Amino acid sequence: MDYEVVIGLEVHAELSTKTKIYCSCSTEFGGEPNTHCCPVCTGMPGALPVLNKKVVEYAVKAGLAMNCEIAKDSKQDRKNYFYPDLPKAYQISQFDLPLCYKGHLDINVDGIEKTIGITRIHIEEDAGKLNHDEYGGEALVDLNRACVPLIEIVSEPDMRSAQEAKAYVEKIKSILEYLEVSDCKMQEGSLRADVNLSIRKKGETKFGTRTETKNLNSFKAIVRSIEFEIDRQIKAVEKGEEIVQETRRWDDDRGIGYAMRGKEDAHDYRYFPEPDLSLIKLTDEYINNLRNSLPELPESRKQRYIKDFELPEYDANIITASKKLADLFDEAVKTSKNPKSISNWIMGDLTRMMSENNVEDVPFTGTDLAKLVGLIDNGKISSAIAKKVFEDMFANGKDPEKIVEEKGMLQISDEGAIKEIVMKVLENNPQSIADFKAGKDKALGFLVGQAMKESKGKANPQMLNKMFLDELNK
Amino acid sequence: MNISKDELKHIADLSNLYFTEEELEKYAKDMSSIVEFANQLNDVDTTNVELTTSILGEYNVFREDEVKPSFKREELLKNAPEQQDGMFKIPKVIGG
Numbered sequence: 001m002d003y004e005v006v007i008g009l010e011v012h013a014e015l016s017t018k019t020k021i022y023c024s025c026s027t028e029f030g031g032e033p034n035t036h037c038c039p040v041c042t043g044m045p046g047a048l049p050v051l052n053k054k055v056v057e058y059a060v061k062a063g064l065a066m067n068c069e070i071a072k073d074s075k076q077d078r079k080n081y082f083y084p085d086l087p088k089a090y091q092i093s094q095f096d097l098p099l100c101y102k103g104h105l106d107i108n109v110d111g112i113e114k115t116i117g118i119t120r121i122h123i124e125e126d127a128g129k130l131n132h133d134e135y136g137g138e139a140l141v142d143l144n145r146a147c148v149p150l151i152e153i154v155s156e157p158d159m160r161s162a163q164e165a166k167a168y169v170e171k172i173k174s175i176l177e178y179l180e181v182s183d184c185k186m187q188e189g190s191l192r193a194d195v196n197l198s199i200r201k202k203g204e205t206k207f208g209t210r211t212e213t214k215n216l217n218s219f220k221a222i223v224r225s226i227e228f229e230i231d232r233q234i235k236a237v238e239k240g241e242e243i244v245q246e247t248r249r250w251d252d253d254r255g256i257g258y259a260m261r262g263k264e265d266a267h268d269y270r271y272f273p274e275p276d277l278s279l280i281k282l283t284d285e286y287i288n289n290l291r292n293s294l295p296e297l298p299e300s301r302k303q304r305y306i307k308d309f310e311l312p313e314y315d316a317n318i319i320t321a322s323k324k325l326a327d328l329f330d331e332a333v334k335t336s337k338n339p340k341s342i343s344n345w346i347m348g349d350l351t352r353m354m355s356e357n358n359v360e361d362v363p364f365t366g367t368d369l370a371k372l373v374g375l376i377d378n379g380k381i382s383s384a385i386a387k388k389v390f391e392d393m394f395a396n397g398k399d400p401e402k403i404v405e406e407k408g409m410l411q412i413s414d415e416g417a418i419k420e421i422v423m424k425v426l427e428n429n430p431q432s433i434a435d436f437k438a439g440k441d442k443a444l445g446f447l448v449g450q451a452m453k454e455s456k457g458k459a460n461p462q463m464l465n466k467m468f469l470d471e472l473n474k
Numbered sequence: 475m476n477i478s479k480d481e482l483k484h485i486a487d488l489s490n491l492y493f494t495e496e497e498l499e500k501y502a503k504d505m506s507s508i509v510e511f512a513n514q515l516n517d518v519d520t521t522n523v524e525l526t527t528s529i530l531g532e533y534n535v536f537r538e539d540e541v542k543p544s545f546k547r548e549e550l551l552k553n554a555p556e557q558q559d560g561m562f563k564i565p566k567v568i569g570g
């Protein structure tokens with residue numbers, strides 16, 4: 001039996017305002033527990049919220065960049081539920097009149113373009129953090145994050161695979177980064193997704209019963225939890241079981257999803273208008289001003305890279321997906337004549353090392369990367385040495401020219417020195433000489449390799465090659 | 475408008491309130507008459523009245539995005555029944 005997967009996402013992004021959504025406490029991450037708090041964000045009786053102007057601005061910018069309609073009249077509502085990280089026992093959110101609605105984003109998976117509908121984007125407050133006491137089993141509540149502004153971006157159930165869901169979240173992340181309205185640090189929980197997923201038989205038009213897996217905070221977790229849930233639902237249906245509508249959690253360490261215990265009617269949130277906050281009324285002028293202030297977004301930057309720097313579309317796609325990488329590229333090509341090489345370093349070693357080391361910020365500047373490429377292009381260092389320099393730059397953020405100088409890594413291009421190495425290697429490898437003369441071309445490669453080893457990777461490989469040939473053909 | 479005992483129990487559960495059988499019976503009746511009282515509003519002709527989303531009559535009451543000093547932690551934790559490491563200490567959480 002063939003099944004179709006139906007996925008809708010709710011993406012939460014913390015806005016990078018200086019202060020919280022309803023009070024003037026700092027939103028800074030990682031402070032001592034409960035030091036960025038006041039009566040408003042700890043839910044003391046009688047405290048009154050006042051909306052942060054910037055929150056509206058950032059949310060509207062996000063809405064415009066995601067092709068949404070912007071509501072001229074919008075209101076905030078209380079969403080009621082009990083949980084210890086929510087001190088007021090209600091979350092201020094938006095119910096029937098969100099700030100932005102009816103948008104869409106285009107994604108590209110394996111070369112196929114697809115439009116994903118965005119139902120709405122609304123503003124709301126984040127909850128606090130529960131720290132679980134290892135010994136007593138009690139929980140400790142830190143409310144620094146309580147009241148930090150969030151936007152929730154709700155998609156239509158338009159995605160059909162884990163890869164589409166991933167591409168959609170990547171697109172949101174890059175747009176929010178370009179707009180500079182969220183730092184999108186997934187490890188710090190600034191960007192997280194809830195996945196609504198159901199399956200149905202191919203050709204069926206009615207949706208199946210869906211489950212919601214909450215709080216996925218990495219692309220890996222999004223993809224793996226979706227694959228897990230698809231597999232679980234298909235197996236259940238094949239066994240003739242009913243899918244139960246439920247809220248689920250994902251355990252990334254163990255690679256399994258599980259249903260959350262608790263009453264399902266907790267979903268009865270009894271929304272009602274927040275009486276302590278005024279309506280939000282936006283004028284055409286306000287909206288148009290923000291529209292005109294939007295920065296260059298990933299799509300147009302991609303086109304610019306293809307046109308101005310002749311990057312392949314593939315490269316342009318990958319680099320512009322991350323504002324940090326695109327900014328690095330822009331800075332590097334200011335002083336480099338080799339955009340393609342810059343692009344290769346970014347897409348290859350840099351992205352790999354960032355993901356291996358769980359680093360979200362590029363540890364060196366674009367100018368440094370341009371210098372590194374310059375060193376290779378001018379024959380000052382070999383590409384083997386360049387990898388080592390790059391690792392040093394990555395670890396210490398140092399200037400590549402200084403690294404090369406300090407560690408004496410300059411490429412040996414002096415004819416005499418090269419000759420010395422060649423002669424030594426030939427002397428030690430008579431068998432290779434014989435092999436070469438017998439027509440085994442591979443022997444040359446071996447000899448060059450030995451010479452590189454002898455020179456600790458510093459000898460100019462083209463010169464080595466040429467000199468070996470000259471000597472062998474004498 | 476009649477609020478059944480089951481409906482009342484549901485609402486009570488959502489509000490973390492627990493009633494005895496007799497109380498449920500009594501409050502279901504009280505609740506029914508409260509809703510009935512409020513329902514009188516439905517008899518008012520509102521044909522030409524704009525949809526009311528707020529009774530404040532005010533809009534765009536905003537704050538600038540400027541950090542102001544937060545409260546002293548001791549002050550905020552003063553009324554907490556229990557605390558540890560500068561945090562509110564609460565019983566074990568189930569179903570998180």
